[in-house]
Amino acid sequence: MTDRSQIVNFGPGPSALPDAVLDEAAKGLLNYQGTGIGITELSHRSKEFGALVKRLESSIREQLNVPSSHSILFTQGGGSGQFSAVVLNLLARHRLLYPDLSNDDRVMDYVVTGSWSKKALEEAKRLGGGRVNVVVDGRQSSKDGKSFDNIPSYDRWSISPNPAFIYYCENETVDGVQFSSDPTSHQAFPHHLIHNPSTTCLVADFSSSFMSRPIPYLANHALIYAGAQKNIGPSGLTILIIRQDLLVDTDAAAKLGANPVPYTMAYKTLSDNNSLYNTPPMFSIYVAALVLEQLKAKGSLQYLEKVNREKAGLLYATLQEGERRGIVKIKVKEGSRSWMNVTFEILGGTEKEFLEGAEQRGFRQLKGHRSVGGIRVSLYNAITLEQVQRLAEYLHEFYESV
Ligand SMILES: Cc1ncc(COP(=O)(O)O)c(C=O)c1O
Structure with missing residues (x-):
């Protein structure tokens, strides 16, 4: 059995949720705020x-x-x-x-x-x-x-x-x-x-x-x-x-x-x-x-904006390096690139090799949407900067290996 802590879920949605929230939600599912009744068992008119x-x-x-x-x-x-x-x-x-x-x-x-x-x-x-x-x-x-x-x-x-x-x-x-x-x-x-x-x-x-x-x-x-x-x-x-x-x-x-x-x-x-x-x-x-x-406890939306900017910035910068080396290609033109869903193609080596290596390192749900193919990395709020750094390290390793 794989432990949750070994996995980074880059899925496009449904997607990763913070562990602390899920721990709390699991408790509320059994007993919401000490009522002795789980949240999904209460009346919605309560x-x-x-x-x-x-x-x-x-x-x-x-x-x-x-x-x-x-x-x-x-x-x-x-x-x-x-x-x-x-x-x-x-x-x-x-x-x-x-x-x-x-x-x-x-x-x-x-x-x-x-x-x-x-x-x-x-x-x-x-x-x-x-x-x-x-x-x-x-x-x-x-x-x-x-x-x-x-x-x-x-x-x-x-x-x-x-x-x-x-x-x-x-x-x-x-x-x-x-x-x-x-x-x-x-x-x-x-x-x-x-x-x-x-x-x-x-x-x-x-x-x-x-x-x-x-x-x-x-x-x-x-x-x-x-x-x-x-x-x-x-x-x-x-x-x-x-x-x-x-x-x-x-x-x-x-x-x-x-x-x-x-x-x-x-x-x-x-x-x-x-x-x-x-x-x-x-x-x-x-x-x-x-x-x-x-x-809210972590900070304002401005704080989140800063973190999300950093996450996307790091990933795009790493991909741009791969582009210069002819190994990957970012799909979207500069200026229109999403902070939440980063899409690219593998040109050097194969997509299969890239995904297998990612899988071994615990990175999940990286395959692009079936209608467009390629790779898609979703960087929603629950994904941390540290997890993006780990993906960036893997990309560097991949560039060296092909
Ligand atoms: C931007 C956007 N709009 C609409 C939808 C459709 O949402 P739903 O599957 O909840 O109907 C999605 C689903 O991924 C989406 O990403």
């Missing part, structure tokens, strides 16, 4: 669980500095559930505001910078009820014309004048493409291109970068959502930070011709019921609360 939901909410609000204009809600269905919920809720809102427009005039703007935003776009096309505009497609400015390897330059963007919403994915987990968090960078999200930031509905998928660093221009977003299973906790929980004017009566919109919205997906239903419309993923909420409290 005062203990109600207090836990509040704790998680205030941890997020405090650490991300979420303004009072925005609610924090918890739901299920993951990122994929939100691909649908965004379209249904925001077109319902648009219908209430502009009942007489034709569907062709209800424009949904999609920024496509990787596999996940592409999937979200496909769902919008499938659900209909509006017209899809591709604001920009990163493949058109890629090295080979078909991969997602960059945040396109702003002159390629065409944001609609008055869209029902604008959608983007902050960190593309499969491809390793991320918007810069430095507002002066040309790979930062171009908030200046949005015509009316306070009324425009900017929607962002932060599934694989949530709570890894502060979110620039958070208040300019109408909705930020994230599945928990990367930086926060086990899968099953989806976190929404939502501007309150998005909490609309979707049944009233349906009477005007919008698509009806299932209750479990309607943002207003979630909000009216304090995220407890139906039985929530109690264990995921519990672990997420523990993860965020531990994070």
Whole structure:
């Protein structure tokens, strides 16, 4: 049997969680706060669980500095559930505001910078009820014309004048493409291109970068959502930070011709019921609360940003050395490289040799996504700088061996 301490789990999600949190969670699974009942056995309507939901909410609000204009809600269905919920809720809102427009005039703007935003776009096309505009497609400015390897330059963007919403994915987990968090960078999200930031509905998928660093221009977003299973906790929980004017009566919109919205997906239903419309993923909420409290005890998001910058910086620098020697190739162009998911190809030696050596050293889940191949190293919050140093040492050894 392999001991957990011998393994470094670089998985893309579900991914590593801190040992201290899992130890604590294991105790709570048997006996939550001395109640004699485990967390997953309590009623979700109990005062203990109600207090836990509040704790998680205030941890997020405090650490991300979420303004009072925005609610924090918890739901299920993951990122994929939100691909649908965004379209249904925001077109319902648009219908209430502009009942007489034709569907062709209800424009949904999609920024496509990787596999996940592409999937979200496909769902919008499938659900209909509006017209899809591709604001920009990163493949058109890629090295080979078909991969997602960059945040396109702003002159390629065409944001609609008055869209029902604008959608983007902050960190593309499969491809390793991320918007810069430095507002002066040309790979930062171009908030200046949005015509009316306070009324425009900017929607962002932060599934694989949530709570890894502060979110620039958070208040300019109408909705930020994230599945928990990367930086926060086990899968099953989806976190929404939502501007309150998005909490609309979707049944009233349906009477005007919008698509009806299932209750479990309607943002207003979630909000009216304090995220407890139906039985929530109690264990995921519990672990997420523990993860965020531990994070707070260690330092602020600025501290985490510093550590995550160092981790990614060390790995990219090591890979750049390998590039100079012709042994590896980083997939994503400089400036658009993700801090969370580092993707590269092995050119010298074989991928199989690289992965076998990694496996022997206890490094796990390094294989790239099946749709793109190559190697992917995920550096979520639970991965320490010391673990990245060990991987960098292995890369150096690999360079010497080929
Ligand atoms: C950025 C991003 N969005 C959406 C998803 C889909 O999430 P889920 O599997 O929770 O539906 C993922 C999954 O990895 C993701 O990384």
